Amino acid sequence: xxxxxxxxxxxxxxxxxxxxxxxxxxxxVAEAAAAGARxxxxxxxxNGAYFCQHQDVNEFDRAETIPGPSTERLSAMAxxxxxxxxxxxxxRRAAGLYHNTAVVFDADGRIAGRYRKMHIPDDPGFMEKFYxxxxxxxFEPVDTAVGRLGVLVCWDQWYPxxxxxxxxxxxxxxxxxxxxxxxxxxxxxxxxRQQQAWIISQxxxxxxxxxxxxxCNRTGFEADPTGLGAGIQFWGHSFVAGPQGEFLASASSDxxxxxxxxxxxxxxxxxxxxxxxxxxxxxxxxxxxxxRFRTP
Numbered sequence: 001x002x003x004x005x006x007x008x009x010x011x012x013x014x015x016x017x018x019x020x021x022x023x024x025x026x027x028x029v030a031e032a033a034a035a036g037a038r039x040x041x042x043x044x045x046x047n048g049a050y051f052c053q054h055q056d057v058n059e060f061d062r063a064e065t066i067p068g069p070s071t072e073r074l075s076a077m078a079x080x081x082x083x084x085x086x087x088x089x090x091x092r093r094a095a096g097l098y099h100n101t102a103v104v105f106d107a108d109g110r111i112a113g114r115y116r117k118m119h120i121p122d123d124p125g126f127m128e129k130f131y132x133x134x135x136x137x138x139f140e141p142v143d144t145a146v147g148r149l150g151v152l153v154c155w156d157q158w159y160p161x162x163x164x165x166x167x168x169x170x171x172x173x174x175x176x177x178x179x180x181x182x183x184x185x186x187x188x189x190x191x192x193r194q195q196q197a198w199i200i201s202q203x204x205x206x207x208x209x210x211x212x213x214x215x216c217n218r219t220g221f222e223a224d225p226t227g228l229g230a231g232i233q234f235w236g237h238s239f240v241a242g243p244q245g246e247f248l249a250s251a252s253s254d255x256x257x258x259x260x261x262x263x264x265x266x267x268x269x270x271x272x273x274x275x276x277x278x279x280x281x282x283x284x285x286x287x288x289x290x291x292r293f294r295t296p
Contacts, residue, residue: 003266005146007039008032009249011238012256013220014049021047022073028258033081035260038107039146041216043238044088044154044179045100050218050234054226055130063092066103066114079109084144086151088177090131091116100132102151102177104142113142117153118162125183125224125232128155139165147172147265150211154178157198157215161289163205167278172265174205178217181234195235203245210272212248212263213241219254243271 010028015021025042032040045051047070051059064070070089078085084107091101100117116135120128139162141148150171156162157176166174180198182191206213219236238251240261249261272278288294 003264005038005263005265006036007041007214007240007261007263008035008037009041009214009216009238009240009251009259009261010046011043011216011219011236011251011259012046013218013234014222018047018070022070024256025074026077029077029081029083029085031258032260033083035258037083037260039084039086039144041086041175041214042088042177043216043218044177045090046088046177046218047090049222050179050232051225052128052131053125053222053224053229053232055127056225059131060092060098063090063098065093066091066101067111071103071105071111074103075105075109075111078105078107082107084112084146084149086149086175086177088153093133097133098131099135100128100153101135102153102175104144104149104151107145112144113140113151115140115142115151115153117156119155119159121155125229126155139169141166141169141171150174152176154180157202157205160205160208163209167209167211171211172268173263174202174209174211174213176202176213176215178215178238179234180217181232184221184230184233191235195237199237199239202239203241206241206243207245207275208277210243210268210275210277212243212265212268215239215241216259217251219252219256243268244275 085105091099102115106112118135122129150166218234223231236253240248251259
C-alpha cells in the first residue's frame with residue numbers, strides 16, 4: 001500500500017431530514033471519490049439535528065438498528081466509490097438500550113467494524129446521558145483497506161487514555177466524528193478559549209501517539225427545541241493533523257465544506273523513531289490511572 005493516503009472530511013449543517021442529510025452525504029462522497037479520496041469521515045450524528053439539547057422520549061424514534069436502513073445506504077456509497085467510509089449513527093440495540101455508534105464501511109461496502117461512544121457527557125445543551133448507554137466494545141481499532149483506524153466519538157476526544165489505548169492496539173490513525181459548538185451567550189474570548197482547547201487537545205493526541213488525527217465537526221446554528229436554552233452554534237473547524245500535530249488541512253467555522261488532505265502514513269514510523277514515547281512509558285508506575293481520584 002502506498003504511504004500517501006488522500007482523506008476527506010464532510011463538514012456541514014443539518015439539512016432537516018434523514019433523507020436530505022444522506023442525500024447531501026452521497027453528493028459529498030461522490031465529490032471526494034472524484035478527488036481521489038480513499039477514506040471519508042462524516043460528522044457525529046449526521047442524519048439529523050443534534051437532538052441532545054433537551055430530554056424528550058420521542059427523540060428515541062430517531063434511532064435505528066445496525067444493520068438498518070442508513071447502513072444499507074451508506075454501505076452502497078462506500079461500495080460504489082471503492083472507499084472506506086466512517087459514519088456516526090444513533091443505534092437502537094434493544095428497547096431501552098441505545099448507543100452513539102460509529103460504523104466503519106470498508107471499500108467493498110461491508111461493515112468492517114463499529115465503535116460505541118465510551119465517554120458520555122451530561123452538560124447544558126449536551127444531555128447525552130439521557131439517550132446513550134456507554135459503549136461496551138472497548139477501544140479496538142478497525143481493520144480496513146486503508147489501514148487500521150482508531151475511531152472515537154466527540155467527548156472521547158478530551159481523554160488521552162482513549163487515544164493512547166487505540167494507539168497501543170495498533171491504530172494507524174485517530175478519527176473523531178464530532179458535534180461541538182458554543183453557547184451563543186458566551187463572550188468571544190470564552191468561545192475562543194473553548195475552541196482552541198478542543199483543537200489543542202486533539203493535536204496533543206497526535207503528538208503523544210505519533211499518529212495522524214482526523215476530526216470532523218458540524219457547523220451551523222441549531223436552536224434548543226424547548227426554547228429555554230440559547231441553542232448551539234456549532235463551530236466547524238474540522239481538521240486533519242499529522243503525527244507531530246501539524247495542520248495538514250483545516251475547514252472554516254461556518255461553511256458546508258468537503259475538506260481534503262493527504263496523509264503520509266510512513267511519517268508515523270519516522271516520528272516515533274525520533275520521539276519514542278512508547279519506548280519510554282513507565283508502565284510499571286501507572287497503576288493509579290485505574291483509580292477515580294488519588295487522595296493526597
